[in-house]
Amino acid sequence: DIQMTQSPSSLSASVGDRVTITCRASQGISNYLAWFQQKPGKAPKSLIYAASNLQSGVPSKFSGSGSGTDFTLTISSLQPEDFATYYCQQYNNYPLTFGGGTKVEIK
């Protein structure tokens, strides 16, 4: 199975900050990488697919990059509604696997 490792596991940031989250796959997954946002008590929301493509309706402050084994999610200017937990997921091979999550908290 492909292991997905996210870092950091949590971070504190201020409104307006630029935030970057990293996701590393245990083997190459091309660009078959998705990012999800989850707020407490809510269902996940799809943000990005194919490593860098925004889902419909997702604001352009979110961006993704990477290919192979190393990927990043960047939030260009953190807003109050962005405080949440973010997960990466590889969909190159079954079983699909998620990273452990990165909790973005208010500083």
Next chain:
Amino acid sequence: QVQLVESGGGVVQPGRSLRLSCAASGFAFNSYAMHWVRQAPGKGLEWVAVISYDGSNSYYADSVKGRFTISRDNSKNTLYVQMNSLRVEDTAVYYCAGLLYSGHDYWGRGTLVTVSS
């Protein structure tokens, strides 16, 4: 308006069975691969299973293989998962999701399954 509504959760004893349903509306259900994803209390997301758009193929996480069966009825726009031989560690919120990884992906709100004696 897209909706995915899970049902069938509840409290069940270890070793017993439960079937979850997910009713879909507002999108082309029969064009989507459908997934179950779960989240244990206070934990991260865990992918459980997927079924292809026409039901011809399915794949499972190792943790549920041989115990869970995913299925769908495209005539009813409904996804199912039959969960047998339930264990305490299967306790989680179960989400259904329509994931094409192509710009329009959808998630339900989840249903809680508690396995406890």
